[in-house]
Amino acid sequence: MFYKKRLMTPGPTDVPPTVLSEGGKPVIHHRTPQFRKILTEVIAGLKRIFKTGNDLLIFPAAGTGGMESAVANLCSAGDVVLVASCGNFGNRWTNIARAYGVESDHYEVEWGASVDPKEIERRLSANPKIKAVFTTLSETSTGVESDIRTIGEIVSKTPAVLVVDAISGMGAIPMETDDWKADVVVVGAQKGLMIPPGLAMVSISKKAWALAKEAKLPKFYFSWENAQKSMTAEALANTPYTPSVSLIMQLAESIRLLEAEGLESAWNRHAKMANAARAAMEAIGLKLFATGTYSNAVTSVWVPEGVDGSKLFKTVRDMYGITLAGGQGKVKSSIFRIGHLGYADDWDVIAAVAAIERALAEQGYKLEFGKGVAAAEKVLFT
């Protein structure tokens, strides 16, 4: 049987054809006016998407490299930071901090829940030594969103800086960097920004730069100062080491696409797809994993009793062409996740729901074909 390949994971996501074809173009040298022009446009475009006037740096790295850059550039050994985690990627902040000898006041909610801004406020006032608060916009492992606006309001009233992992959220769900007072925002390439993996982007506020000036942790490749220094009057956009030329050319095209659609329209599209996916899963009797604020980037669903989650996932992928994601960490085999993120539309969601219906029925799960799809349509068509 022939099925097209659809990548409906929370990253990497499908890359639009015109973005793919940029990846097939000849490499240009990075120390040239041609490349600097592209990089200048990309940085300006990213600032519009981040909704920030802050400095913005790009590193050849996975998103985790961008996260590490925040820890290494903001902290000194022995510093105390607050990590507000609601899942696997939130926990990564603490893992990075501890690897660097930074003490993490680790606040982790039950997976599925959102972090409580009030608890962040409480911990910040209990410990005035906290230098930075690290949290996650859209927790990919659980499908839950954090209220960055409220957290930003709280943190901005303290000397601490707010660092947000917006890797799987940027471009898909609202993230108002400056309005929400997010000092450092880390983003990856292969999610809402619709390019292949390999780029990490970081925006840095004045408040964060001031903290960075005091920070003593060792860094070289991820040094914000080195990266910022490479931007000179002659070369407004430049990098200290060879940038990932092809990925940046692809990013230029994906920014064009995102802005042609309109960032707010893209947010609405993601909200609609997510609402449809959730309605569909509930209509066929499945239970959503998230108990907190749903992230519109990814929908997490409990594998129903009597169904083998790993088999479900593999059937949908290998028989029907749609790659979903299993669970991560402690919910590895008990949930599955539908990514409706980046280059995805209503009909992809319909297709995923239909394929899930089919694969569930094949395992003897009782459902009425089309019920999930009908629920999705109801959301999508209004």
Place this chain on the structure above:
Amino acid sequence: MFYKKRLMTPGPTDVPPTVLSEGGKPVIHHRTPQFRKILTEVIAGLKRIFKTGNDLLIFPAAGTGGMESAVANLCSAGDVVLVASCGNFGNRWTNIARAYGVESDHYEVEWGASVDPKEIERRLSANPKIKAVFTTLSETSTGVESDIRTIGEIVSKTPAVLVVDAISGMGAIPMETDDWKADVVVVGAQKGLMIPPGLAMVSISKKAWALAKEAKLPKFYFSWENAQKSMTAEALANTPYTPSVSLIMQLAESIRLLEAEGLESAWNRHAKMANAARAAMEAIGLKLFATGTYSNAVTSVWVPEGVDGSKLFKTVRDMYGITLAGGQGKVKSSIFRIGHLGYADDWDVIAAVAAIERALAEQGYKLEFGKGVAAAEKVLFT
């Protein structure tokens, strides 16, 4: 006037069309059997090219990230290392070491010369506390090669490990990792391996792993241990964070091309191109910059008196389509460099020589047209 674009810098280099087209293919998810198969093949292929049975890790990063990984994974703060440098990239080892609080016994020869293995031997016996020796196979900034075989012989007799930046050499000039006892070899993507920039590869010997076990410098993203741990029995090839899927697909194809040609044939091709470039430059009265062992990856040439090097470089690039490289660091405007590296053949060298002849003449430099080309042909046709 129409001229094709030729990238004749020591990186990034031109990417073969079939490798480019891999970059335009849809992204596949990294946690799938399909991707693991590709990664397994790529790692096996790289080991053949590195000529090593050692472990081999791939990071989404510029080559500098791979260099940093060696310092961060092998050293503790206060350690002493020996850096044997013959240029800008050799100096980077010391810059990274010092950024991490590691003491560098910095041995730097006059630019243009090669490092002297005897001096490395002398410094190693003078200071038995030296834990690692960092050096460069092909120094991109000066066009000079190091005698890694002899250095490896020397270092292997001490408790120190030998770390080689082979970023611009691997695939182009001989590098026999195991035979030459190079404990850690760092390579970048965009040079002899003929893919766009964005991947760093590192091979690690048992001796290096033993040192890494004691090393206390902080690391997370570049942690060799984390990366190695992700290789399990179920997933022989895996990565702890999202790999650069597209670049790895491209690398799979470039390894196929390199092995179809034959690694030794590729080394011979580079030697011939380099000999031709050097003969041509001397035939038109220019002076080679290198006084040590020439690197066959890049030829460095003094800008002759009365010629504006920056203008020469720009004319060749903007008028005649061939991107050469200027100088770096302290010889920024006094030399230019011809990269004959990766996807390049005899006729590219001929073209570059002819374009240089033309641009020199346009600045009033006295030469007989075709003399450089004739000298190149003489080398290439025998």
